[in-house]
Amino acid sequence: MAHGSTRVVIAALIGNSAIAVTKFIAATLTGSSAMFAEGIHSVVDTGNQTLLLVGLKRAAKPADKYHPFGYGKEIYFWAFVVAIILFALGAGFSIYEGVQKVRDPHPLDNVIWNYVVLGFAMAFEAGAWWVAYREFNKTRGTLPLLRAVRRSKDPALFTVLFEDSAAMLGLVAAFIGIFCAAQFGILWADGAATLVIGFILAAAAIFLAIETKGLLIGEAADNGLVGDVVRLVAQQDFASGVNEIRTIHFGPQDVLVNLSVDARNSVAAAEIEKGVSSIERAIKAQHPEVTRVFIEIQGAQASAAQIVGGDEGGVPEPTV
Numbered sequence: 145m146a147h148g149s150t151r152v153v154i155a156a157l158i159g160n161s162a163i164a165v166t167k168f169i170a171a172t173l174t175g176s177s178a179m180f181a182e183g184i185h186s187v188v189d190t191g192n193q194t195l196l197l198v199g200l201k202r203a204a205k206p207a208d209k210y211h212p213f214g215y216g217k218e219i220y221f222w223a224f225v226v227a228i229i230l231f232a233l234g235a236g237f238s239i240y241e242g243v244q245k246v247r248d249p250h251p252l253d254n255v256i257w258n259y260v261v262l263g264f265a266m267a268f269e270a271g272a273w274w275v276a277y278r279e280f281n282k283t284r285g286t287l288p289l290l291r292a293v294r295r296s297k298d299p300a301l302f303t304v305l306f307e308d309s310a311a312m313l314g315l316v317a318a319f320i321g322i323f324c325a326a327q328f329g330i331l332w333a334d335g336a337a338t339l340v341i342g343f344i345l346a347a348a349a350i351f352l353a354i355e356t357k358g359l360l361i362g363e364a365a366d367n368g369l370v371g372d373v374v375r376l377v378a379q380q381d382f383a384s385g386v387n388e389i390r391t392i393h394f395g396p397q398d399v400l401v402n403l404s405v406d407a408r409n410s411v412a413a414a415e416i417e418k419g420v421s422s423i424e425r426a427i428k429a430q431h432p433e434v435t436r437v438f439i440e441i442q443g444a445q446a447s448a449a450q451i452v453g454g455d456e457g458g459v460p461e462p463t464v
Contacts, residue, residue: 149300149396150200152276156304157193159268160186163261170261173254176325177245178318178337179261181238185314185345186265188234189307192226196300199223203395213436216395217360223299224356230307231349238342245335252334255326262322266315273308280305295366298396299356310348314341365391365399369431373401376426382411382419387442397433404440416441 164186171180199222207214252258280301284292293302321337324330364370370389377383387404394400403423407416424437 149279149298150197152279152304153193153196153200153300155275156272156308157190157197159272160190160193163265163268164190166261166264170257173257174252174322175250176252176255176258176318176322176334177241178321178334178341179258181241181338181341182262182265182314182318184237184241185234185311185341188230188345189311192229192307193304195222195226195229196303200300213394213400214398216393216398219300219395220356220360223303224353224360226303227349227353227356230352231346235342235346235349238338238345240342242335242338242340242342245338246332247335249325249331249335251331252322252326255322258322259319262315262319266312269308269311269315273305273312276301276305276308294355297359297363297393299352299359300396302355303352306348306352310344313344317341317344359393362392365393365401365434369399369434372430373403373427376423376430377403377405380419380423382407382416384408394435397435399431399434400436400438401427401434402438402440404442407441 164183167179167183167186170176171183196219199219202218202222203214203216205215205218280292280296283296283298287295293305296302317337317340321333321335321340324333370391373389374386377386383405385406387406388402389404390402392400405420405423407419411419420439420441423439427437428434
């Protein structure tokens with residue numbers, strides 16, 4: 145998935161770099177504030193995708209004595225920075241420019257250039273969006289899109305997906321504003337479209353900030369993985385139950401599982417040791433994203449059903 149995320153980010157980076165240049169040329173030739181806002185949007189997106197690539201590269205660094213759990217959370221940090229930049233620069237500049245244009249509107253020149261650039265930008269953004277959407281669908285399953293994004297642990301992928309979605313909406317707003325200003329003489333429509341672009345970027349930035357904040361603090365693995373772990377323990381003869389299970393994502397494909405198991409009093413230490421190794425191998429085989437498993441043998445504290453819960457209604461208590 146890291147390779148797929150990198151491919152999506154690079155595709156968006158190349159396209160936005162080219163589109164940004166053409167948008168600024170069109171804005172200079174026509175005097176359209178909506179096109180200028182779109183140019184700013186593309187520049188911000190280009191910078192954001194560069195930061196995501198930095199995050200992906202740094203997240204791939206191996207663990208060392210200073211960071212024994214690796215650098216996987218680097219991608220969460222840089223994705224959060226992207227959300228801040230999208231809000232401060234993309235939305236901030238667009239709203240400022242829109243207010244100025246609404247207060248002091250003026251006719252547009254050479255409007256045909258705006259239409260040409262908007263058409264080109266829409267075609268590419270649609271292609272980039274489809275690449276990101278197709279990659280995202282590989283892990284989405286049958287979940288609705290928004291819920292899948294909320295549950296996704298890959299911010300590089302869903303950030304590009306949302307940036308491209310915001311870009312498509314912004315292009316539509318720019319087209320409507322420019323068309324109304326040029327064809328119907330509603331000069332303030334160009335500035336109004338610029339404001340709409342700013343608000344779209346602000347909404348996307350806030351959503352991304354909320355999602356990446358949760359990942360940065362530390363989110364648990366989904367209940368499906370947790371339920372599988374509980375069931376794998378239940379299959380072991382030495383175990384009488386799960387006392388506690390804690391999981392955390394250190395990266396999109398880097399999950400830590402901390403497990404407390406209650407062993408039967410009559411089981412020998414050698415059999416317990418063999419069972420613990422079997423559980424670890426089974427967890428990693430069934431869920432390759434689990435990179436570390438820590439298992440403690442402790443007395444019973446509570447059933448798995450009492451400890452593990454969530455929006456999926458929890459997982460069943462193991463029967464042994």
